């Protein structure tokens with residue numbers, strides 16, 4: 001018997017009202033809590049499987065629903081940042097971008113009493129100065145690179161990074177204090193293993209990709225959203241693909257993934273096990289070469 005391979009089932013903790021699809025819609029809903037129940041479902045599932053995860057949290061949720069974030073931290077999950085308001089970083093001016101990173105870190109640290117070291121950009125969207133900004137805001141790692149093929153009207157095509165690496169592997173002049181944990185794609189076809197692709201291709205697709213990556217010595221890094229686990233209200237102008245296989249279908253899918261023969265770990269542990277650098281949980285501990 002060998003130990004099962006490791007995997008990361010990370011959570012981009014945002015509400016439905018934060019998604020670009022909702023923000024660009026013509027209709028709206030008065031319900032500003034869509035996704036909270038999905039977060040509770042995930043928390044219960046992770047607890048049942050006795051595994052830890054990383055929640056990249058939109059920190060304004062910590063202001064409206066503080067208990068929800070406090071509970072995640074109390075359960076032993078790693079809390080990372082997914083900005084304060086989930087606006088696309090490349091649409092903001094540099095000072096607003098930095099404020100999103102700093103305010104989010106401060107809010108989440110005050111709420112959980114832990115040091116927030118990790119960051120994921122909304123919609124995996126970031127510009128050339130991203131790692132400098134993260135270094136300036138005292139983050140230690142990013143997880144916004146997806147080495148997918150180019151997907152028209154979406155993202156991808158820019159990166160090939162598959163394994164944890166110093167951020168200099170992504171941007172040559174990135175600060176040496178920042179590391180990158182890339183989000184996984186299916187070997188060969190290079191489409192993401194989760195998100196829309198999990199909901200279209202099914203958990204068998206995701207688990208196959210995880211196994212293929214593990215065989216290559218790559219720890220799969222997946223991402224899910226709390227709002228994918230609830231029955232979404234029909235909003236005028238939200239594309240139909242956003243609704244596809246959300247709610248109960250997605251609850252069963254994530255249960256199958258958690259039942260697969262993998263040891264689920266946090267993003268921070270995946271970086272550490274990937275040998276990129278010692279992550280000691282303290283922002284002061286490994287700030288070598290900070291500029």
Ligand SMILES: [Zn+2]
Nearest residue numbers: 012014122123
């Ligand atoms: Zn997001």
